[in-house]
Amino acid sequence: MKNLTLNAEICKHQNCLEAFALKFTKNIEDANDLVQDTIIRAIRYHEMYKEGTNLRGWLYTIMRNTFINQYRKDARRGAVVETSADLSSYQLSNSATSNLGEGKFVMEDINRALAKLEPEHSLPFLKYFEGYKYNEIAEELNIPLGTVKTRIHIARQLLKAQLKEHSKRFRVAAGQN
Template identity: 55%
Template sequence: MNQIDFTQAAKQVQPQLYSHALHFTRDEDDAKDLLQETLIKGIRFCHRFDNGTNLKGWLYVIMKNTFYNSVIKSKRRSEVISDEDLESPNLILSSTKNASEGKFAIEDINKALEALRPGHRIAFQRYFEGYKYEEIAGELNIPLGTVKTYIFQARSELKKYLKMYR
């Protein structure tokens, strides 16, 4: 199916898709954004659509996947502490330390980060902030393998520098 035919067919199912988007997002503006993103992806991949099949169903699957991927992505970025950190036996010990010990630890962590080579530090910080390897590679304009190496080397250096806190 070409893009013109696809666009005309998609216009007919757009109101139904909007109601599904509204059901997913529970917000009118977010629903409009989700619908728009779904239709853009549909147009981009219309050559994969088989004529005679259910267009509304095909676009619904695209919408559902787009919504779930965006939820997972935003959840990853908003997570600061992982579940493993919350279950750690070290959590009880760390909660009993006084503020001055924590201040010294923060200072040591900052010193350790500053001791890293700039490329390694930036890549590690972005990874720690929740960015994916591919996003870091794009931002720093370096190959994906280099990003992974930088992060691995930064971890190794930080472990050496901060071994007293194990």
């Protein structure tokens, strides 16, 4: 089967994939993302599909594996790290009171660093920070997805360089040197 024909066949199964994805995610937006990831993977790995076999079954397998992999990734990211060090209430209150004053100065520095960024970098970065997904930012700003990713990356690097002093201070305070 030619690549374009297979791509068209894959897209014909989008409605079935959406219903299947909704069973996994229980959320329409997450289901749409899962369908999009599934279709992208299917098109990317089209050479692995054996012509004459069940295309829908192959797509369902890709979707299930994509969902499981994302679930595992999210579970690792959300894992709680336990420490064996016992903190006294004095240490906790001392840390909290010193953080209140420092936090205000840190936020002022962050806001100054953000103000120094060009709008082409700060706008996508702030949108991403607010929780927008890359594709939503690209659509809203009417720029390519790759450009959004690049601008956010550049903004992060510039902010990291400008806020390097704070990074060192927090590593020392956390005992990470």
